[in-house]
Amino acid sequence: MKKILSTILLATLIFVLPFGLRAQSPPHPNTGNAPSGANTAVGSQQSSAPVGSGNYVLLVLALAYAGRKMHKRETEDSVML
DSSP states (O other): OHHHHHHHHHHHHHHHHHHHOOOOOOOOOOOSOSTTSOOOOTTSGGGOOOOHHHHHHHHHHHHHHHHHHHHHHHHHHHHHO
């Protein structure tokens, strides 16, 4: 009975707690200090960081992991024969 109550309490907290949490307000836009002189929002296209190389790293790591799993499965299968 105690385990059921603790599980219900934990599930309730997990589902209810995020509704009470609030994110920070967005930052104020640039006040004309941009090189072009335009008022651009902070985090806009001009000031964003490149993501492309991170995707390639993730892809290489995923391929290496899959290759390792396949190699391990093949060696286990050959031992069983």
